[in-house]
Amino acid sequence: MTEHTDPGQQQTKRVDLLLVAEMIAPGSRVLDVGCGDGTLLRILENRYGIDGRGIELSQRGVNECVAKGLAVVQGDADHDLDDYPDNGFDYVILSQTVQATRNPRVVLGHLLRIGRRAIVSFPNFGHWRMRWQLLFEGRMPVTEHLPMSWYDTPNIHFCTIRDFVSLVHDLEARIERTIALDSRGRRLPDNASLSRLNIFGEQAIFLLRRGGEAD
Amino acid sequence: MTSRTAAYRQVDKPDSEVVRFGVDDPLRLDCGVDLAPLTVAYQTYGTLNAERSNAILACHALTGDQHVANRHPVTGKPGWWDLMVGPGKPIDTNRFFVICANVLGSCMGTTGPSSIDPATGQAYGLNFPVVTIRDMVRAQAKLIDHLGIETLFCVAGGSMGGMQVLQWAASYPDRVFSAIPIATAARHSSQNIAFHEVGRQAVMADPDWRGGRYLIEGTRPSKGLAVARMAAHITYLSEEALHRKFGRNLQDRETVTFGFDADFQIESYLRHQGMTFVDRFDANSYLYLTRAMDYFDLAADYGGTLANAFRDSRTRFCVVSFTSDWLFPTEGNRQVVHALNAAGARVSFVEIETDRGHDAFLLDEPEMFAAIRGFLESAARARGLAAPVAVP
Numbered sequence: 001m002t003e004h005t006d007p008g009q010q011q012t013k014r015v016d017l018l019l020v021a022e023m024i025a026p027g028s029r030v031l032d033v034g035c036g037d038g039t040l041l042r043i044l045e046n047r048y049g050i051d052g053r054g055i056e057l058s059q060r061g062v063n064e065c066v067a068k069g070l071a072v073v074q075g076d077a078d079h080d081l082d083d084y085p086d087n088g089f090d091y092v093i094l095s096q097t098v099q100a101t102r103n104p105r106v107v108l109g110h111l112l113r114i115g116r117r118a119i120v121s122f123p124n125f126g127h128w129r130m131r132w133q134l135l136f137e138g139r140m141p142v143t144e145h146l147p148m149s150w151y152d153t154p155n156i157h158f159c160t161i162r163d164f165v166s167l168v169h170d171l172e173a174r175i176e177r178t179i180a181l182d183s184r185g186r187r188l189p190d191n192a193s194l195s196r197l198n199i200f201g202e203q204a205i206f207l208l209r210r211g212g213e214a215d
Numbered sequence: 216m217t218s219r220t221a222a223y224r225q226v227d228k229p230d231s232e233v234v235r236f237g238v239d240d241p242l243r244l245d246c247g248v249d250l251a252p253l254t255v256a257y258q259t260y261g262t263l264n265a266e267r268s269n270a271i272l273a274c275h276a277l278t279g280d281q282h283v284a285n286r287h288p289v290t291g292k293p294g295w296w297d298l299m300v301g302p303g304k305p306i307d308t309n310r311f312f313v314i315c316a317n318v319l320g321s322c323m324g325t326t327g328p329s330s331i332d333p334a335t336g337q338a339y340g341l342n343f344p345v346v347t348i349r350d351m352v353r354a355q356a357k358l359i360d361h362l363g364i365e366t367l368f369c370v371a372g373g374s375m376g377g378m379q380v381l382q383w384a385a386s387y388p389d390r391v392f393s394a395i396p397i398a399t400a401a402r403h404s405s406q407n408i409a410f411h412e413v414g415r416q417a418v419m420a421d422p423d424w425r426g427g428r429y430l431i432e433g434t435r436p437s438k439g440l441a442v443a444r445m446a447a448h449i450t451y452l453s454e455e456a457l458h459r460k461f462g463r464n465l466q467d468r469e470t471v472t473f474g475f476d477a478d479f480q481i482e483s484y485l486r487h488q489g490m491t492f493v494d495r496f497d498a499n500s501y502l503y504l505t506r507a508m509d510y511f512d513l514a515a516d517y518g519g520t521l522a523n524a525f526r527d528s529r530t531r532f533c534v535v536s537f538t539s540d541w542l543f544p545t546e547g548n549r550q551v552v553h554a555l556n557a558a559g560a561r562v563s564f565v566e567i568e569t570d571r572g573h574d575a576f577l578l579d580e581p582e583m584f585a586a587i588r589g590f591l592e593s594a595a596r597a598r599g600l601a602a603p604v605a606v607p
Contacts, residue, residue: 051561059566066533066563067585069593073534073552073564083556 015185016203017043020095020119023177023207024048028090031055031114033077033107034097038065045070053089055080078102081110089115096203098122098164099155105167112173112210121205126160126198129183144183145202161198168208177207222289222322222495227331229256229317229324230288231281234361238333242319242354248344252333255358256324257281257316260300261308263364269600270364271306272355273315274372274379277447277504278496280323283315284308289495298579305588310600311368318379319354320346320504322497329430329497340499341427348375348511352382359390366390368598369591373397373576374543375504378511381551384532385513385524393531393594395587397576398540400547401521401554402512407542410450411505414443418498427499440498441489448488453539453572457481514554521554528555531597532562533590535576535583542573563590 017040024030026048032041035054038061044050054072056062065072073080077094078101092115094107099122101107111118123145124130133141140150148155159167161180168175180188180201188201197204233256236242241251258281263270273283273296280287284294284301300306300313317325320343328343335342359367370383370391377399384394403411418424421439425432449457461481465471468478477483517523532555536548545566555562565586569575576583595602 053561059568062563063565063567063582063586066565067589069589069596071531071561071563073556073562074566080553080556083553085557085559088559 015181016121016205017095019179019181019187019205020093020121021048023119023205024050024091026050029053029088030091030093031084031089032093032095033081033111034095034100035061035065035070035072037061038068038070038072040093040095041065041070041072042068076101077107077110081107081114084110084114086113087116091115091117091119093119095119095121096123099125099158101157104157104159105171108167108171108173112171112208116209117176118173118208119205120164120208121203122159122164124161124180124198124201124204125158126162127183127202128199129202131199143202161201161204162194164204164206165194168206172211173208174211175206176209177205179205181205222497223329225288225323226327226329226497227324229281231256231258231317231324233257233324234358236357240357242350242357244344244350244353245347246344250319250326250344252326253319253354253357254324254326254330255316255319255354257314257358258283258285259315260284260313261311263312263362264600267364268366268368268598269310269595270312270314270359270362270367271369271371272359272367272383273300273306273313274355274370274376274383275315275318276372276374276376277508278444278492278501279376280321281315281317281325282323283313287495290491295577298577299584299587305584305591306369306371307591310595310602311591314358314362316355316358318351318375318504320351320500320507322500325354327497328427328499328503338430340430343499343503345506345510346503347507348378348382349386349516351507352379352386355379355383356387356390366392368600369393369395369594371395371397371587372399374399374573375508377543378508378513381513381524382511384528384530385517388525388528388530391530392598393533393590395533395535395590396548396551397535397583398537398543398548398573399551400543401514401524401551403508403510404547407450408509410446410542411509413446415502415505417442417446418502421498424498427502429498435493436498437490437493440493440496440501441486443501444492444496445485445489448485450542451572451574453541453570455539455570456572459570460484521550522557525555525558525560528558528560530560531590531594532560533586534562534564535586536564536566537571537573537575537580538566538568539570540573540575 041052130141180197236253241249317323332339377396380396418439421436423434424436466483514521536545
């Protein structure tokens, strides 16, 4: 799972985490997959009184979380979601991690199985700056939010907002909310078209639920 | 000889608290025997609060005892978990009431094969019934009942102690608020059973073992027990730790002697470990306790599915493993974590990077201490336990 250590990212990242937090009903059971140092889980437990669990790939992150009193286990989205029972959680969060998984489709299927709702956030590869760099410079994009070069990035399955929407439809899941943030961390209007979100959204956050289920 | 005498005095007159359960209050064992009378020897540290909600049961490993954080009455050494338990330590006795009982089948005051069999007036020897980890936990539960404690705030321990922690959580889910199984597994592996068998065969091959009747016949199978300890001790360490500590260094000499003296430091170290062990431990207890570990298979008691052992558990777990532990590797600990996840239990899991092998849980491992401190702090908040009183 990606680690967010670049201090320049902090402010924008907070916006992303706070928006995720606002999607969650207080008192819920929440699993944060790729929870890093537990920043989001801590916000959720302290401010929203949720019952939180985490999975994190890096041992250092896990140990930091446990020392903070969070219930976090070492593992990754590709291998360890199998163990979790159906409907074990109200929300499963995959924050800035889906692009680093080996099989995003399977992972997303697990999220929708384990959680009544899934919240997925990721960097949008369809953002105009990405398009610009690839189109005019002919090089794999390197941006503030994706600062690593192609040869040393943990991200192996980049997608655009449009790609992700298409995968959600394939899985017959429903999108309850979509939030996109521009490169300065500002929210794009909720009523913006998919094309606009896909060009101007640098990060996207989706609230999903299984198809064919009533509330 | 004096220390040997001191060790055997501990069997019936331990330097610790004891509680005795009479013939009218037997312990029903897994093997079907009702064991009575029963003595449980234990130590406590700190103060039980008025709500009786701050008790932590520390479970000792194979050759441990109740002296978790005080000087050992036989060896004079600090308690086996002196680094973990005490005022201001991760298991903080300013805040928690810590209990540690000698396990059933052992030799430091709790009833075991060297205790007197009331039927014969002589040491039980092999007439002592074979006990299991679950029997040990049942005996501990009788002690906890006796102390008037309904729910333990935490049960913690490593190795065989970790097996007891898992058994407590499975047998008495409502009585265990939180649990810290360390460097353990939900079942003993065939490799570990194999090592135990080597140890038992070493004891039983000693002519002084006398079919387990050595106490009655006035002998001691010290050589066999020392060999058993030497073999086991290797499994508690790691290749890296042995290499760092000893390498191929020679002991008090410049060249090898072309003989079978302890030329190498590692040989003399193991011989020392074996010799000091026989001064504090009973050979038959070693047979019984290794057997109890061998029989441990928690999933088997729950239809073969480990997750069923923790179904609907509200206990908060913190599983800890060590990278260089080849006796209870991370994988076995992780299987416990997977089962707890599948059961929807609240579980944390840390793997501590260390080259010190299985014994790391007894040593100075700051990351382990930080994890356990943080876990207990969070559990204490959830339990509504007040922060510790500041010590001047």
